[in-house]
Amino acid sequence: MQHTRTRTETVTETALVTCDRCGREMVPNAQDCKHQERIAIRFRAGYSSVFGDGNLVEADLCQHCVKEVLEPWLRVTVDDPFEPKHRPKEKPNGAYQEYQLRDVAAVEDPLKK
């Protein structure tokens, strides 16, 4: 006898990201690392913000646009990311790229503690 059953499957996929400034496409897991080096800006503006009270502010920028626009103010330090001092900390500190936000959320999510 043949039986039929319904199965629901949830699949999470990282989507292609397009730079909001230049339109460059950044493909996840591509050999060129453009996707990994992108900067994602997402925050809710606070009271009296220049962006408007409570508005959501978002942008995805490729590394080339970040360099072109922000280079005068960026502090770039020659550094070896494989040195022991760079081992993962319990909680990252500072501004994050989107892929780093998962780690921040995992640390700050009380249900995962």
Ligand SMILES: [Zn+2]
């Ligand atoms: Zn760009």
